[in-house]
Amino acid sequence: MSKIAIIGGGIIGVATAYELAKLGEEVVLFEKNYFGSGSTFRCATGIRAQFTDEANIRLMKYSVERWERLEEELGADIGFNQTGYLFLATSEDEVEAFKANIKLQNKFGVPTRLIDMDEGKEIVPILNTEPFLAGAWNPKDAKANPFKTLFAYLRRARELGVDAREHTEVVGLEREGDTITAVKFRSKGKVERVKVDAVLNACNAWAPLINGMAGLKRDLVPIKAYKHQLVKTEPLERGQAEPLVCPPSWNDAYIIQDGEDGGIICGAGIEHEAKSLDDVEPTYDFLRGVLRYAVRIAPPLRYAHVVRQWAGYYAKTPDSNPAIGKLLDNFYIAAGFSGHGFMMAPAVAQAMAELISKGRSKVPLDWEWYDPYRFERGELRSSAFQIG
Amino acid sequence: MRLNEHPVLRFERGREVTIYFEGQPIKAYEGETIATALHAAGIRVLNYSPNKKRPRGLFCAIGKCSSCLMVVNGIPNVRSCITLVEDGMRIERQHGRSRLPTKAKPPEFKDAKVVKADIIVIGGGPAGLMAAIHASRAGAKVVLIDENPRLGGQLVKQTHKFFGKREQFAGVRGVEIAKILEKELRKSENAEVFLETSAVGIFQEGEEKLVLAVRKERELIEFRGRAVIVATGAMERMIPFENNDLPGVYGAGAIQTLMNTYGVKPGDRVLIVGAGNVGLILAYQLIQAGVEVKAIVEAMPKVGGYFVHAAKVRRLGVPILTRHTILRAEGREKVERAVVAQLDENWMPITGTEKTFEVDVIALAVGLRPSIELLHQAGCQIKFVRELGGHVAVRDGWMETTVRGIFVAGDSAGIEEATTAMLEGKIAGIAAALRLGIADESWVEEIEKAQRDLDEFRSGPFGRRVAEGIRKALLGGVAGE
Numbered sequence: 001m002s003k004i005a006i007i008g009g010g011i012i013g014v015a016t017a018y019e020l021a022k023l024g025e026e027v028v029l030f031e032k033n034y035f036g037s038g039s040t041f042r043c044a045t046g047i048r049a050q051f052t053d054e055a056n057i058r059l060m061k062y063s064v065e066r067w068e069r070l071e072e073e074l075g076a077d078i079g080f081n082q083t084g085y086l087f088l089a090t091s092e093d094e095v096e097a098f099k100a101n102i103k104l105q106n107k108f109g110v111p112t113r114l115i116d117m118d119e120g121k122e123i124v125p126i127l128n129t130e131p132f133l134a135g136a137w138n139p140k141d142a143k144a145n146p147f148k149t150l151f152a153y154l155r156r157a158r159e160l161g162v163d164a165r166e167h168t169e170v171v172g173l174e175r176e177g178d179t180i181t182a183v184k185f186r187s188k189g190k191v192e193r194v195k196v197d198a199v200l201n202a203c204n205a206w207a208p209l210i211n212g213m214a215g216l217k218r219d220l221v222p223i224k225a226y227k228h229q230l231v232k233t234e235p236l237e238r239g240q241a242e243p244l245v246c247p248p249s250w251n252d253a254y255i256i257q258d259g260e261d262g263g264i265i266c267g268a269g270i271e272h273e274a275k276s277l278d279d280v281e282p283t284y285d286f287l288r289g290v291l292r293y294a295v296r297i298a299p300p301l302r303y304a305h306v307v308r309q310w311a312g313y314y315a316k317t318p319d320s321n322p323a324i325g326k327l328l329d330n331f332y333i334a335a336g337f338s339g340h341g342f343m344m345a346p347a348v349a350q351a352m353a354e355l356i357s358k359g360r361s362k363v364p365l366d367w368e369w370y371d372p373y374r375f376e377r378g379e380l381r382s383s384a385f386q387i388g
Numbered sequence: 389m390r391l392n393e394h395p396v397l398r399f400e401r402g403r404e405v406t407i408y409f410e411g412q413p414i415k416a417y418e419g420e421t422i423a424t425a426l427h428a429a430g431i432r433v434l435n436y437s438p439n440k441k442r443p444r445g446l447f448c449a450i451g452k453c454s455s456c457l458m459v460v461n462g463i464p465n466v467r468s469c470i471t472l473v474e475d476g477m478r479i480e481r482q483h484g485r486s487r488l489p490t491k492a493k494p495p496e497f498k499d500a501k502v503v504k505a506d507i508i509v510i511g512g513g514p515a516g517l518m519a520a521i522h523a524s525r526a527g528a529k530v531v532l533i534d535e536n537p538r539l540g541g542q543l544v545k546q547t548h549k550f551f552g553k554r555e556q557f558a559g560v561r562g563v564e565i566a567k568i569l570e571k572e573l574r575k576s577e578n579a580e581v582f583l584e585t586s587a588v589g590i591f592q593e594g595e596e597k598l599v600l601a602v603r604k605e606r607e608l609i610e611f612r613g614r615a616v617i618v619a620t621g622a623m624e625r626m627i628p629f630e631n632n633d634l635p636g637v638y639g640a641g642a643i644q645t646l647m648n649t650y651g652v653k654p655g656d657r658v659l660i661v662g663a664g665n666v667g668l669i670l671a672y673q674l675i676q677a678g679v680e681v682k683a684i685v686e687a688m689p690k691v692g693g694y695f696v697h698a699a700k701v702r703r704l705g706v707p708i709l710t711r712h713t714i715l716r717a718e719g720r721e722k723v724e725r726a727v728v729a730q731l732d733e734n735w736m737p738i739t740g741t742e743k744t745f746e747v748d749v750i751a752l753a754v755g756l757r758p759s760i761e762l763l764h765q766a767g768c769q770i771k772f773v774r775e776l777g778g779h780v781a782v783r784d785g786w787m788e789t790t791v792r793g794i795f796v797a798g799d800s801a802g803i804e805e806a807t808t809a810m811l812e813g814k815i816a817g818i819a820a821a822l823r824l825g826i827a828d829e830s831w832v833e834e835i836e837k838a839q840r841d842l843d844e845f846r847s848g849p850f851g852r853r854v855a856e857g858i859r860k861a862l863l864g865g866v867a868g869e
Contacts, residue, residue, distance in 0.1 A: 125490055234465055235438070237485040262485050281767075284591045284598055292497060300488035302495050303463045309589070 002197030003028065004356060005183045007170045007210050009035040011146065011345040012334050012352075013202035014153045014164070019353030021160035028194060029162055030185055032169035036150045039204055040342060042280075042312025044230055044267050046244045046256060047343040048085045048141035049110040052101050052385045055369035056321070057108050059347050062364050064140060066346035076152035079145030081259045083242035086115075086123060088132040088297075090249045098136045105138070112138040126240050126298040132247065143244065143259050146342055173199065173213040178329040180214060198330040198356050205277060205315035207323075207335035214331050221323045221372045223336040225274040225313040228267070229286040233304040235261040241298055248385075253293030255301070263308075264301060266294040274313060282309040314339040319380040323372035324348060324365065325355075332356060333372050338384060390428050391651040395676055396547045396561065399651035405475035421537070422468035422479055423449065423456050424650040432635040432722045434458050434468055438484035443721045445635025449642035450542075451535050451586070452623045452759065455633075457482050462489040466605070469642075472537055472584070500608040503580070505531040507820045508599045508613040510587045510762065513541020514806045515798025516619035517569040518813030519820075522834075523617070524578035526818050526827035531611055532579065533601055535586040538649070539573075540566030541621055543806055545644035547676060548669055552807050552845060562806060563648070585609065590616060590766040590794070597793055615793045615820040618763050619813060622756035622777070622799035627661070630716035636723030640670045640753035647677045655749035659726045660684040661714050665693035665805075667753030671701045674751075682745045685712040685728050687735070715742065717750055726750050756803045763800070767791055775857025776802030784863045786819035786835065787812055795820050802861060804854050808845055811838045 004020055006013045009031025017029045031037075047067055049060040071078050089095045098114060105112045115137045117129035123137065158164055171191060172184035180199045184191055201210040205225040208218040238257065241264055246254035252269035268290040272283070287309055295302045317323060317336040322344070324334045334352050337344060347363055354361035369381060391399065402418030409426060416425035423434065423446050433443040434456050447455035451470035460466040461478050464486030468479070505528075509520045512534035520532040538544060546562020557565045573579055584604050591598040599611040624639030626632060636655065638646075640662070643654045658674055660667045663686035671681045684701070689711055691698045702708065711731050718725040730741035757778040764770055768781040768789040781789045781796045788795050797816040798809035815838045821827035822835075846855045 126488055126492075128494055235485050236464070237487045240487060282591075284589075284593065284600065287589075287600075288500075296494050299492040299494040300490060302492060303488050305465060306588070 002026065003195065004198045004200065005030065005194065005196045006200045006202055007183070008038070008202035008204065008206070009164070009166055010038045010202065010204060011036070011040040011150050011153070011342050012204070012337070012348060013200070014150055014157060015345045015349035016200060016202060016334065016352050017162045017164065018153045018157035018160065019349045020357060021157055021162045023353055023357045025353075025357055027157070027162045028196075029157070029164040030168050030170050030183070031166040034166050035154060035164070036147065038206065039312045039315065040146050040150055042230075042310060043146050043342045044254075044256060044265055045143040045146060045259065045342070046085065046141070047143060048138065048244070050085050050087065050101070050105060050112055050136060050138050050141060052104070053382050054104070054108065055366040055381070056384050057105055057110060058364045058366070059344060061108055061110050063344055063347035064142065066350065067142060067144065070149070070346060074152040074156050076148065076155070078149040078152050079259045080142060081144070081242070082140055082142040083259070084123070084137060084139040085141035085244045085246070086120060087136040088120070088245065088247040089134050089136075090131055090247055092133065094249060095134050098134065102136055110138060111140060112136055123243060124241050124245055124298070126300040127245065128296060128299050131296065141244070143256060145260060170210065170213070173210070175215050175328075180328065180331045198332065200352060200356065201327075201331070201333040201335060204335045204337060204341060205274075205313040207315070207333060211327065211333070214328065216327060220327070220376055221317070221333060221336060222375055223315050223317055223323070225277060226271040226316055227274045227279060227311050228271055228314050228339065229282055229290070229309060229311040230265050230267050231287060231290055231306050232258065232266070232308040233264045233301070234307050235263050236304065238262045240264075245297055247297065250293050250296070253290065253297065255294050255297055264304065266290050266301075268293050271314065280311040282311050318375060319382070320384045321381045322348075322370055324352065324370035325367055325372050327372055340384065389653045391647060391653055391677055394651070397563065397648060397651070401651075405473060407473050407475075407477045407479055409479050410481065416473040418473065419537070420473050420650055422458065422460065422471050422473055422477070424646060424652050425473050426468070426479070427646060427654075428652045433481065434635070435482035436484060437633070441484065442633055443635055444633055445722070446638060446642050447626075448624050448639050449645040459486060464488065470536055470584075471605070500610045502610045502612060503531055503582075505529045505580070505611065505613045506824055506826060507531075507615045507617060507817070508533070508597065508611045509617045509619060509817075510599065511541065511619035511621055511798070511800070512536070512539040512581070512583070513619060513621050513798060513809065514543055514565070514569070515800075515809040515813035515816070516541070516617070517573055518810045519617045519619060519795075519797055519817035520579050521569065521573050521576065522814045522817035523821045524573075524576040526821035526831050528578065528821040528824065528826045530576075530579040531582065531613070532573070533582040533585045533587055533599070533611065535584065537584055539570045539581065539583065542641060542644075545641070545648040546669075546806070547648060547673055550807060553841070556807050556810065556841070565806070582609070587762060590762055614824050615795065616766075617795040617797060617816045617820055618800055619796070619798045619809075619816075620759040620762060620800040622803055623759050624752065625755045625757055627752065627754050629714050631719075632717065634717045634719055634723050635721065636719070636748055637717055637750045637752065640666050640751050643670060643749065643751050644673060647679075648673060653677060653679060655747070656680060657682055657745075657747040658749040658751055659714070659728070659745050659747045660751045660753055662686060662753035662755070663691045663693060663698065663708050663710070664753060664755070665697060667751070668693040668697035668701050670751055670753055671706050672697070672704070675704055675706075681706045682747055683728075684708045685714060686710045687713045687731060713737065714750065723748055723750055756799060758800045758802060760800060763789060763794070763796060766794055768794055771861060773802065773857045773860045775853050776861060780861050782861055782863055785839065787816040788819060788823065790863065793823070802854065802857055808842060808854075811842045811845070814838045
């Protein structure tokens with residue numbers, strides 16, 4: 001048994017801590033703020049396998065299968081609901097693109113199909129069918145409650161012996177050759193040190209800082225934080241807009257009804273490069289912009305009151321695919337999720353834990369596709385389709 | 389039932405209109421809110437709760453608590469307590485979380501109306517009115533917004549005469565003070581007023597402050613200025629007891645709104661919980677309106693309000709039961725009885741001391757908490773200060789918060805009373821104009837004078853506690869809890 005340090009207490013770090021503990025490893029987990037405070041608790045709750053490339057489709061198909069059994073495995077309600085994703089086409093060209101995506105998704109067992117707007121209206125009673133020609137519908141896509149999910153993972157991780165510490169900031173890594181030997185961290189103003197056998201950087205938007213501490217170039221894995229915002233309406237009766245509904249050609253705008261209180265969450269690809277890593281100030285241009293899309297997707301939303309607006313980060317890589325893999329002999333990274341960390345967490349955490357503990361994984365994760373060194377080599381993947 | 393005779397107030401009603409409650413026609417008057425008209429028609433259950441389907445009615449009556457949400461013309465979650473009736477309006481009880489109307493057309497987009505001013509005042513109560521009056525006198529262009537249909541805030545419900553100095557309106561009834569202040573503000577060419585307009589957010593856009601607001605639930609308005617004064621008042625507290633959500637358990641302020649603003653009798657027999665000034669004044673106002681007050685219960689060993697108010701109420705035959713609390717409300721769909729009991733030295737009810745009052749209204753006068761939501765959203769530093777009624781914004785002696793250009797005044801800065809709210813409003817209004825470089829330095833004297841008046845007003849036994857709270861809320865002040 002070896003001692004593994006995980007840096008970053010978001011969904012990826014917490015879930016990986018749980019998976020490692022399940023494999024019998026000794027884990028210490030560091031979070032500089034509170035668990036979930038970075039991006040996890042700010043996410044739009046969506047989970048989908050409707051991607052447009054083999055690597056992401058296969059990874060997310062496996063992740064959805066893990067999600068389906070997660071409540072039972074963790075022994076807790078995590079608000080998981082398979083309410084689907086409905087993408088909407090506004091042009092014939094887009095319908096053709098949908099057909100090609102559906103074919104690829106079907107090839108790997110994802111049951112997406114093309115639907116007409118009559119069926120769309122049945123699935124989403126408040127949908128405006130008029131601007132749309134067809135929809136790509138996968139009823140197995142889903143949503144879950146990020147708070148409940150993170151805390152369910154955390155509780156099981158602690159029960160399995162994980163030493164999970166919040167308000168504990170990692171301030172340095174000690175490196176000998178290509179091995180990290182110790183982690184220095186600050187807790188209640190005091191700097192302490194722990195010897196480790198392996199380290200996982202799960203800091204997403206903050207990951208370049210940790211790579212720097214490991215003596216690597218900060219832009220080896222070039223992750224930039226983009227402020228993404230959401231607004232949410234007052235609680236409403238469930239069943240009005242359960243799936244995530246998105247016309248990608250409308251600036252990736254989407255709506256999705258919260259699986260707990262029925263409030264409708266509205267998002268869009270109106271993004272701002274974060275001024276600093278504590279810039280989560282909501283802006284009026286987003287509020288105005290997103291609502292214009294939302295009421296065109298579902299006109300009855302003009303009668304709903306907005307009660308919340310908040311921001312979080314998409315930690316984006318140049319190709320919007322995460323960096324998952326090994327950076328040094330015992331230094332690993334799973335970061336730069338570009339808005340997909342929550343949905344990918346069950347699969348990535350398992351894959352990462354198996355890689356660290358056993359050197360290989362049975363998760364269908366294409367290590368080459370997500371290779372963190374690909375940016376240095378100038379190899380970019382096709383940009384992952386980026387919605388909630 | 390509507391009141392027509394009142395020893396102090398005259399009720400001017402608008403044109404008669406017909407509204408439809410669950411399909412049944414009901415007579416109402418223009419200028420009345422939906423909840424008021426329904427109450428006058430004997431309808432108290434306004435909605436059923438989402439999870440346990442419990443009947444719910446009015447509680448705060450000033451748009452803050454969402455206990456009165458109804459479906460109006462097919463649109464759910466309408467605050468029936470501040471939405472005015474319109475002829476032919478269709479009103480339904482809301483059953484928990486609601487569906488949106490499925491038949492809706494996408495709106496035609498147009499840019500929001502933009503209103504520019506130097507200073508935006510949110511809240512048209514005593515603090516906001518005084519802030520707007522003084523900021524405009526000091527030369528600033530001011531816009532004042534309030535989500536209620538009338539100006540004056542809680543002053544419009546106060547039939548009693550104020551204490552203090554003559555220049556602080558001593559001897560004048562609250563309702564008259566509201567009229568004087570409104571007239572003063574309307575005289576100013578520098579000030580504009582928007583009623584039925586809810587501020588929903590404060591954004592910083594470059595050097596500009598944007599207060600986003602919605603008028604009559606329909607029209608988005610961007611109020612753009614360089615300073616904002618938040619004078620959003622307070623919200624009534626609730627205390628835990630069995631069936632405290634039964635329609636007929638009303639905040640004291642809601643009862644005052646019904647009977648003093650709209651001339652609607654809140655009920656026939658009332659139990660008041662809390663013998664502070666609000667509870668005592670409420671008892672007197674109820675009697676003025678011809679309502680029987682069965683008793684006032686007070687958990688503390690002695691009356692909290694001014695002696696003169698208590699003496700007046702006792703003279704009118706209302707028993708004040710100190711060391712008593714309410715155990716439960718009873719009734720089907722609305723209050724029919726209240727059960728109270730005596731408390732022992734550990735604040736526990738003493739078995740065998742229960743008394744039942746046959747009442748149809750239970751008035752809670754158990755204190756207020758500052759309405760700080762907008763200040764919190766705008767990023768002002770917030771601190772818990774027990775003496776000020778809860779969470780308040782940290783500010784300096786000129787009422788400026790930790791966000792430059794955002795000021796606070798009145799109950800939203802800490803629970804006190806109308807006289808101090810007016811003084812704080814004056815300070816905030818002048819200070820904002822000074823900070824923007826609009827007012828000249830001679831205005832500093834006016835601030836200093838208002839500060840001295842505040843100190844004087846707070847030197848009494850009631851004020852000392854507040855003064856201690858304010859020391860904690862001041863920027864760089866003493867540590868709080």
